[in-house]
Amino acid sequence: MTIPPPPIEFCTRHPDVATGRHCTRCERAACNDCLTPAPVGSHCVDCVRSARPSAAVRAKYWNASQNVLVTRTLIAINIVVYVWTVAGNREFDLGLSQSYIDNGEWYRVITSGFLHFGLIHVGMNMLLLWQLGQLLEPAMGRTKFTALYFIAMVGGAIGALLVEPNGLTGGASGAVFGLMAAAAVGLKQRGINPMQTGIGSTLILNLLITFAIPGISIGGHIGGALTGAAIGYFLLKPRWR
Template sequence: MDSESTVTTCYRHPKVECHVRCTRCERYICPDCMREAAVGHQCPECVREGARSVRQARTVVGGRVSAVPVVTYVLIVVNVLVYVAELVRPEIVDRFAMVGAGLTGPDGGHYLWADPYPAGYTPEGLVGGEWYRLLTGAFLHLPPTEGTFGVFHVVMNMVALWNLGRLVEPMLGRVHFLVLYLLSALGGSVLVLLIAPQDAVVGASGAIFGVGAAYYVLARRVGLHMGQVNRFMTGLLLWLVLSALVTSWEGHLGGLLAGGAVSLAFAYAPRDGRRAVVQVGACLLLVAVLTAAAVVKVSGLTGGGLPQ
């Protein structure tokens, strides 16, 4: 009696004869569909299903693990490109620096704020409705016309960001790190507005001080050896004191405080389903507080009426 052999084919490629089964679903698979597994081979669908069921690694604050500090590198590139733009168009500094209250004269010059201001003069800065300056000033640096410190300003800040960002960003994750950086910059600008509204301030230092505060908080959170961390913080605080002589200590202190607050919320939020809610809520609360402080200050500078 003749028996006809049964021909088995791949479930994805019915015209291809095969004799290997997927170790998970036991469907026949051809060489093109075989995926190496711990034991035997699996089909593409089972591989995808398995990948979805694998728990993704997270940072200590719940962010996605990232071995490459992409945000740090992007921020450095943006700051350098903006500085090149300053060299080509020096007026960019006056247009986008953090200024709380100033005046532009009929001759195009910049003058101290006065309320009421003389005829022919126009408000400049936040009192003129230029709220974007709260962040744009953090991406500008002193131009070379300020002497040697002009170039040293951007170089020093980018070196600090390079060293700190490569430590902190992998501990936070990209999204958390970017939020920390921007809120630290915002905190620095708001403190400048509150204490020295007539100063024109530029520099990424406020945001970098916030990243420095986060490094300290996260180091304590994960139990790093604190000897080196404490020495770092001593140097950061010394920089804060010395900055009163050459740059804006208000911006540095504001960034330090804002960054510390954000990193505390990130690091010590409950490690359950509420973590994201607590972290987002803390950031929104900080934004609300900083916004309210800025609005009240500008309102006071303009005699109780906000600029139109």
């Protein structure tokens, strides 16, 4: 008894090329030139092409990323500054304290907003900034969002100086609290209860953490939140969607 040889198969796209391989997705015969390695097996040209997003989908993702360009830029700056300070132990070059202000170093009101003490500090602030930026920046526009961020940052710095003038403070928390408070005010102005959304609960939770954990800048957080709420009342009222 003899076993007949298996039938010879030819590549679907190249009928003159014999092959023993198949696309693991559509199971059609394909030659080596037509197969692309995949996480499981190999895919033919047609399956690879169909898996790619269309031009319209790619444009949608591109436009979405451009809508939060300021948010992305702020996050990038914060991360770069964090790496720079850690690499050179430069916390005192950027931090905020009343003694530095007395010496005329007013620039620290801004630079301290990009200073972070540890990975958890910068990580949590950047996570909140990313989430809030996706909500606020498209609704407000880049100019107003940038203004809100930096004005809240300054408000947080002033609050830190008033409450703990002798401490070395830093972080984007003041600006982030300002964004949270502004978002809550904006929702309220549109007839939406912030407590029924993630914004209200996140703001309350972070305020509780502010008072519960030692070493957190109470003045910076409260100052940023109050400033953000006030600015958000004017900037978000006419255009909030």
